[in-house]
Amino acid sequence: MTEPAYLTSTRTAYDTVAEAYAEEARDALATSPWDRAMLATFAELVGESGPVGDLGCGTGRLTGHLASLGLDVFGVDLSPGMLEVARRAHPELRFEVGSLTALELADGSLAGALAWYSLIHTPPEQLPAVVAELARVLAPGGRLLTAFQVGDERRHISRGCGHEVxxxxxxxxxxxxxxxxxxxxxxxxxxxxxxxxxxxxxxxAYLMAQRPK
Incomplete structure (x- = not known):
């Protein structure tokens, strides 16, 4: 099956900017109390009830943060370049290449799923299938937390982190x-x-939802 063009372009872009992105985003969490508060609430609610997937984890900065909050967390991302940075920064954690469109995870296998600015590259008409995939991998009682930019528009990005993309x-x-x-x-x-x-x-925006028990 031919890969959708948006997945190919997104992977290529993040492979290109991986090193620069890691440096640019290094202190982002430290300067956003709102981000830290939402992640802390998510971590407290999920607790030790099971594994957590940081889905669209990028360079693993939030994967590492969630691990520091006591979660059994691993990362999945479309970009091998981003994951190379993640593995170097967090050698104690597990990172896998994968797509939100078809996660290589069993039904009901996660106590928590984080989709932190990782839905934003999927065309809106294809988001129902992606969200259904996120719901599929949640165990009963499992929680999904997402964050995204508010609006109703498509933006084409031609330059990011000092690179042409x-x-x-x-x-x-x-x-x-x-x-x-x-x-x-x-x-x-x-x-x-x-x-x-x-x-x-x-x-x-931050949204949190739960799969019914």
Missing amino acids: SFDAYRLPPDFVAGLFEAAGLVMEARLVRAPQEPEQVPQ
């Missing part, structure tokens, strides 16, 4: 994403939209 990113309406979660059989638990912080240009 060519891929798309989508800003999403929170009601739309919440509706996808509910359509996949998940129950919404929390929704937070915050004002942008430098250098962000638009509000940011």
Whole structure:
């Protein structure tokens, strides 16, 4: 089966910027109390109930953070280049190449799934299938936390982290994403939209949902 073009362009872009991206994002969590609060709440609710997948983990910065909060966490990402950086930064953790469109995980195998700005490169019309895949791998009682830029537009990115790239990113309406979660059989638990912080240009959203027990 031919891979969708958006997956190919996204992988190529992140392979290109991997090293520079890691450096640029290194201190991002330290400067965002909102991010830390949502991740801490997610970690507390999931606890020791089972494995957690950081799905679209990039360079593994949040995989490592969740591990420091006591979670049994591993990372999955489309980009081998990003994962090379992740494995070097966190040799004690497991990282695997994979796509949110077809996760190589058993049904109901995760106590928690993090999709942190990893839904934003999927065209909105294809997001229902991706969210259904995330719901599939959650165990009963398992939780899904996502974060994304708020809006309703496609942005073509031609330069990132000092490199020429060519891929798309989508800003999403929170009601739309919440509706996808509910359509996949998940129950919404929390929704937070915050004002942008430098250098962000638009509000940011966090949504948490649970698979019914």
